[in-house]
Amino acid sequence: MAHRPAGHGRRWNGLLLSVAVLVVLGVVAVLATRWVAQRTAPPISMPWGPDCAVTTDEGQVRLDRDQAQRATTAAAVTVQGDSAPVEAPNTDDIPDDVMTRLVEGPADDAGPSLTCRSTDNPDLGVENELEPSGLTPRAQQLHDGLVEHFADLSLGGYEPGGYDTGHGENSAHYEGRAIDIFYRPVDEDNRRAGWIMAHWLIAHAPDYEVAVIIFDDRIWSTTFPSLGWRHYEADPDNEILRHLDHVHVDVQRGEEALDVG
Template structure:
């Protein structure tokens, strides 16, 4: 009898081991696949971080909120390293005990309700609220600052993601121009082309609202047929109400950084927002040629107009598919 029980227990243990190995293989396979076929890449100096679309979208949100709050790029690096370790930059609805969301925050520990924590905007602001209370976080080692907020049982693990976090934060805060690029569909299903009250199609109107929500009170322009167009070339998406211009004036280094933060934000969210083209600072990214990343933007010599405007030195141009 004892021998039979022992055999049964051994069998159960063997099955558990196989299941654990199987789970490990599944997650390992996903990680390998993600690394081999990244949808987005960030290259700063000699370091390249690889991201899937959802990870890039969440990273861009985390970084944009840091900028909204007037926090330094260091804050975004700390938040990104934390979210990498806690959820791999996915907004997951499970974790250790009652941990959930991007930062694996726990309702039982006062971070908010489950519904609140599963809202990436709420969760990110909650993280930054706690980080802002850490005296001197700007000069702390990333792992130490993250641990002050998270109180993790494995504080050293945050260090595994420091290089990726710093590169992504540098790109999405605009400090590293044209460092982030993503692959995107070369076409999407057609949509309603009826112009809204802003003179934009519904898709372009979504871009305008996104600018206001993530970047605050920027000067935003569009174009409605029959209106006056400043410097737009023939065939421009502005004439169909599919384009939004966001101005960063005067043209100086501070505004150039702000412009690149926005330009790369929209590339990171290109699939979600059905973005076709992003142009800034004489560089262009297009969904149809997204495998090529950022390219030189060649303005036709016959286009006329103010060349600085045509080269988009003072504004980010975003247009959407028809």
Template sequence: MTIVAIVVVLAGAIFFAGYQLMKKADTFVLGEGCTITVPAGTLDLDLEQSQVAATIAAVAARRKLPKQALEIAYITAIQESKMTNISFGDRDSVGIFQQRPSQGWGTVKQIMDPVYSTRRFFAALEKVDGYLDMSLHDAAQAVQRSADGGAYADHRRSAEILATAFRGDQPRAVHCWYPPKESPPPPQDAAAKKEFNRARGASREDWLKATWFVTHAPVYGLRQVVHDGYVWSASAGQDGWQPVKEG
């Protein structure tokens, strides 16, 4: 039995719908998570990390920043918070970049909003003279002024993989899986589009958009994302993107 409350068509032929109620339990024996696969390698993330990664990429795209800027943001978020939106840290640091209210980054509530904190990070990065000529870790350190700036360098390979995938450079690079809810909420298609647009604005990067919706599917009760002849389904578990069946 399938419950589909609504189907929404987006620019670039991306669409999504509500949860499928009856699913095969064995599809989800491995719990939940996301896999990112690009030519440079593969990473496994949890759902929150993937959602944060997608949001950072969307904000970077909105600001028309180069891939290098996105990689700088990723090595910073990985080092500072393991790319999770934590409400604690050294002294008064909070959020994905461990920004401090006492240092003028914003209120705790503002910094705990990943869109806001990412905007503030990139605004600070763009003020660093010649940051594109620096190493990734030196640029990150120029923004963060961390006690151990060299630690950022450990995450360069992960940042390259994430940037390639979440910018949409590599089609079908990200897929996620999670157990179905017994009583799923109604699909919140309008809320999902509103939140994406808050991060990205009007978008033509269709694989970036498709990836954002995949990572946020459990938040907004989305069942499918379809783009460019491929479909990601919440009910498919770890099968990932599959060709759309004709007929």
């Protein structure tokens, strides 16, 4: 009769126990991450599942990109009323509490309530030629999309010929890649209007190759696509640098073409 070494059974049991512990820890980590994501404001977009997430009073609701785009457009139309230049898309498949949150914002604040994850498009090249407005073609496309969906916008941060001064070092404004959408004076109504815009921009980021959105002490970027809205560091006494009076949005720069000749 063959005999197994005396310690064989103990080593096998120990291995099974270790695997079981790792499985349990993995499940706990996933559940804990989801629990935090459902209760954290601003929301976090997990690197799996639908691209977007809305934080409501009942927790986090995930939306796919099309739902997020329709929801933010419908919210913008609702807020603009009769002046809206487009009709509200159908949102029957989107929970009422999501639409209420996107239109009204949190009860004790203006936002943010929606985040989406997006990454840079690796196929984009650098645009060196400016449109007559002073914007790159990508930024001009974004400008036209804003005007198409929002009435009576106060836009700035670009001019014919482009900027070469007046902004921070290495600002996207100098390359014609950035637009500022102003909401002045800084008050609660304009904060809520600004977040309607910021939510629309983040939902439509892939369509317009958006790279960065900054508003109301918050920043979102394709550099950290799953982190959502992060705190934006700026002079606490400067409303402009904190982006309290305007939503800043810039489009992706693109990559230089490789010289293979």
